[in-house]
Amino acid sequence: MSETAGGLRIRGLRVAFDGFVAVDGVDLDVAPGDIRFLIGPNGAGKTTLVDAVTGLVKATGSALFGEQELLGREVHRIARLGVGRTFQTAALFEELTVLQNLDIAAGAGRSPWAMLRRRGAVPDDVAYTLETIGLADRRDALAGTLAHGQKQWLEIGMLLVQNARLLLLDEPVAGMSHEEREATGELLGKVAGERTVVVIEHDMDFLRRFARTVTVLHAGKVLSEGTVAQVQADPKVQEVYLGHASDEPVAQGAEA
Amino acid sequence: GSKTGENDTAGGVTADTSGDTVKVGLLNSLSGTMAISEVTVRDAIMLAVEEINAAGGVLGKKIAPVGEDGASDWPTFAEKAEKLIKVDRVAAVFGCWTSASRKAVKPVFEENKALLFYPVQYEGLEQSPYIFYTGATTNQQIVPGLDYLKAQGKKSVYLVGSDYVFPRTANKIIKAYAEANGLTVLGEDYAPLGSTEFGTIVNKVKASKAEAVFNTLNGDSNVAFFKEYKSAGLTAASMPVVSVSIAEEEVKSIGTQYLAGQLTAWNYYQTTTGAANDKFVKAYKAKFGADKPTSDPMEAAYVSVYLWKAMVEKAGSFDVEKVKGASDGVTFEAPEGLVTIDGATQHIHKTARIGKIGDDGLITEVWNSGGPVKPDPYLKGYTWATGLS
Amino acid sequence: MTVILGQLFTGVSIGAVLLLIALGLALTFGQMNVINMAHGEFIMAGAYTTYVLQQTITDAGLSLLVALPIAFAVAGAMGVLLEWALIRRLYTRPLDTLLVTWGVSLMLQQLARDVFGAPNVQTAAPDILTESTSLGADLSIANSRLFILGLVVLAVAALTAALKFTPLGRRIRAVVQNRDLAAVSGIPTGRVDRLTFFIGSGLAGVAGVALTLLGPIGPTMGTNIIIDAFLVVVVGGIGQLKGSVIVAFVLGMLQAMVEYLTTLSVAKVIVFIAIVAFLQWRPQGLFTLRTRSLA
Amino acid sequence: MLRIEGVFAGYGRSTVLHGVDVTVDDGTVTAVLGHNGAGKSTLLRAAIGLLRPKQGMVLFGGEDVTKLPPHVRVARGMAYVPQGQQCFPHLTTAENLQLVADGRRGGRQAMASALDLFPALHGLLRRRAGLLSGGQRQQLAIARALITRPKLLLLDEPTEGIQPNVVAEIEQAVLSLAGVDGLSVLLVEQHLGFALRAAHRYHVLESGRVTSSGAGGTGAEPAVRAALTV
């Protein structure tokens, strides 16, 4: 695996479910090392886009990570190319400990021989990540017993040890307190650069603090793209997503 | 330990005959698919044991039965046989129904030089030195059944059976017979034991336009087969079925609605005449209920206990080898008529009977062999059968 | 030609029997995820109910008709008892229900043996159901099979309507999909579970009554058919009644055709191979309900 | 309306709540704030009856409901929106709502007004809920709870995953329901701004204990932040 992050280049991505088009011809370029925020109304197709890129749903078009075409590959092969993701509702191995969760995430490239042996000491990257995500003291707790927010941190931690070069994070700070969002944001800032990060979020404060570039999806299409300020100022975005003053009725447009 | 081929160092286990009782083993399926049939056999054995005990026992000792459940599972039969022999040290074991269970226990009895009395009609081609066969072998049931069909002028048959040793072997014999006797076998079908879906088989039978059906189905399958048979518009008049595993008990569970007029081949029916049978039927009903019919395997099991008693008394000992040695020519006035042990084969002379199922659920004899038929498990006396064994 | 038509009908009727047996499972297994190995013994209970009724109601036709609702109630009640005593503790570990109910099925078989005796028992069928309807030259259709086909059609229609359109149907489905959420949505989950189990088991009782027309009535009558019935539900797609319906008839047809050309044993093996092959194509059964969650 | 008194609760052998007292007065909004893992969700689960307290009492409308199962509490007028966008995945959106409306007087109308609050759901009525997007599911979950026309609403992070303009709507709705219809709300929320704007009172939960409480309103924010950063 190359040590430099690749960029993500999506062309004409289209996902349809029994006639309903969830992602409708999206073009998207994320430069290597960027942190791109992906926002848009509920049901705009953000998660579906990530699903398509990671092989969970079938899609047409093209999604290149670096030189590699991702579409049409199996999920685990895409993961091995260095694409990692988190889920909108946390998906952990609930009956394994925090440490075991991380160790498994770290180990997809291990040889069969290594797999058949015990984990000796805690691997360095795992130990480091445990500290980073603040779960060092819950190392031996079963993941199923973590609180909601802790689970999300663990998920991010798993991506880190997985050494993913393209991180696709689906609402990573949902349910986190303000301080924790800050910490998470800073963490993301740190890992970007050598990795390319795509974050889906609805928290505008968070977005303002940490986004470099933003893409707005609406009804499966790109509605707007640019810097935080540009996007915020876009009346179309205000209309379908941000809303105006709280007393004004807001149009809902996500679904026909 | 000893290598194969070296002299057998293992001796038999001698029965425990100390005290004033002698133990015998009862080995039948009380659970699982075969319980349907085997429980009645157990009942018949118990009846014989009680009668014998009431009459003073065997060589002055009361019989103490030790029951084990074979659970319709052949390896379990083997385990339980070994337990009866080695732990309980019984003088003889009565039981088994399916040939598969007998095949499973056979080495156990041979290895331990212990006695098994096997009470069910079977496919022949076997002769273990430690088994006494009190049910019919093929020349006492299958062959007479075929002779009867031939005498009725039937020219073609369809063979239907359960998928296991007895029916497959019986059908092999039937085919050999058919070839030599101008009978055409129009088809042959097997259903796994316990199978209850006979739509297709009956369609095939019907389409074959055979003049008769020879039925070696066992157990539950018979019920489904005959219900389907009647539903297809086939009757005893248009296409009679000769069955070799349907006795009074099965008739009762299928219903005369479906069976009336059909034929069976056995050595005994509840309606068989004679004082010995009157006594047997009366005693059985008194013990187990007036609605409980007696049947051929039950009778054979009942007889087997008396035969063992007679052998023991003739030998004057419970010792297995002595009992075996005394067996030849031992007779018993059985419900089916006089039976005699053939010491050479350890089978018994039995009267063959063809019966017709009546509306009352009883089977009445329509033909018999006129007297006991000498057992011929390897069909050595039949030229058409050369090459079968 | 008549043979082929005859076999076609045999296939349909095998399918009808399969479906009748599988219908209750489509509820208890398909909807509730309970792998009830004692389902066969509930069928047996239905058959014995017919037998017991015939001891007092001697008219075969009448007793059969009376037996249908009573067997439904008897088997249903057994189901409720089972649910209350055991199953409700096992909703979080669905596969364990298989093992527990296996134990229950052993006990029920022994119970039948002790109550009714080890040998099979007999019931009389109304004469018309032991005969056949002739459809011209050599082709006839067994009335008992027609009766069962009618019964199945009726049962499927009623069950479909109940699940799809009634509040009860919604509740049943909601409870299995998310038990806690159902509870906090105001649904008495315990009662819904028991009711579902009552209906599913009751259908087994009805199947038992119908089976007295075709096969043996004895302690082990349930064991032989139960695996096939589970296969029907699995291949049809868990949670989907229409899948079970289609699959039952397709398997019945396949079985009849292959058996006609070969033997019953070969037909069973081929059906199995066909099922494995089919699951290669549709691993979650004919009809599946996908969700986006990873569970 | 709701009084939680000295509740100890947890999972298996571990205790999460250590003697929590929280009161929600009639027609008011009470916010529960706290870090991840503090026990906020656990508190709501104990309140609705998914978790039986090891000790302590839950009183609803003056009645001790500690031993009542959840569906009975719902019948008495409690409603609960769990954390995590929960739904009945194989039921359609309409069925998810209908399920709660079934057999309820005025259910049909309640359903209509819940849908008015979340117009985005209109177009999704025939889609199975398991296929909805996260935010759509969350909207559905809130709508579902409102259909019972509860007296007390337990909301566990209701705005998680919802687009900003809809968050504003929900905020409006909560305020108006509490103000106009006399609904009481127990609100767990990370979004401090929203929580304090909506709440009449707040409690901060730390490691299963209430460590500070006070009156709501945006003015309380500094105090709460201070309490939370300890």
Add this chain to the structure above:
Amino acid sequence: MSPRVRAWLGFGLGAVVLFAAAPALLTDFRLSLLAKYLCFAIVAVGIGLAWGRGGLLTLGQGVFFGLGGYAMAMHLKLADAGEGDMPDFMQLYGQLDELPAWWAPFANPVFALAATVLLPMLVAFGLGSLVFRRRVRGAYFAILSQALAAAMVILLIGQQGTTGGTNGLTDIEGFFGYDLDDPVNQRMVYFIIAGVLLALLALTRQLMHSRYGELLVAVRDSEERVRFLGYNPANVKLVAYVVAAGMAGLAGALFVPAVGIISPALIGIVPSIEFVIGVAVGGRAALLGPVLGAVAVAWAKTALSERFPGTWTYLQGAMFVLVVAFLPGGLASLWGLVKRRREAAVPPAPPAEQPVLVKEAAA
């Protein structure tokens, strides 16, 4: 005590029980029964791995047990028959003129021995590859594996001439030149079985505690998630399934000299479920649970049916029901429960709560 020390002590204790205590205390008959139970225990160890750790409820282990058993029995039958001769049953039922081609290689002891393990593994690999890759799982897999057992039985029964049909292969007299009638040789067979069991336990322990073992649990909990980490869960499951099949095959092979018969009755649906129940009764996820359970269930079956031949099925059924329903961790969890009770003596034992809001009904 460190886990490693405890493990060694455990193995030591096991060895003493199996190699010293049991042979000293039991009669030949009971020892031969124990040998049989230990064969079941070997199957159970494999199921513990595949099901307890991997979540693969395999209701068809009888098939692999049978493959191993038949491979061994075929060799022994051929050896009994002697060079160039056919086994007795073939002459009786098969009326074959010569040995079927697929029997011939089993005359070679090395081939036959290898086949006892490799054949089941190969079949498991074939079926597993198909099924796991297509993500057939949960109840689907369970029912399918059960149907496999049914199909296998039907197949064997249908081929009476070459497989012995329902009878199976019986009347096996020798074991690589040793006469199986001789109690001394029976003991030898027992010791081999006990040794194999201990060795497989050691192997399984290593597997369970390895990274692979953790991954297996992860796959059980969330197969899809594992995929997103770059693993192919199909392969992870396949390993457990194939290993379990190999163990079952070996157990079947050892069963033949111990009991002297292999037949379809040992490999169908019922025995396959009984294997799994043994594991559940003992404790599926623990290392020793399956062993304890398999031996306990088999022993109880023997003991109960001897003592209560008419009613033992009630007792057996009740045992399955009670243990599985009320003691999900099996007998192996009793120890932990007792220990916990004692620890929890001061604060009242809290009621166990169900996990909250199960996101979606598990398959």
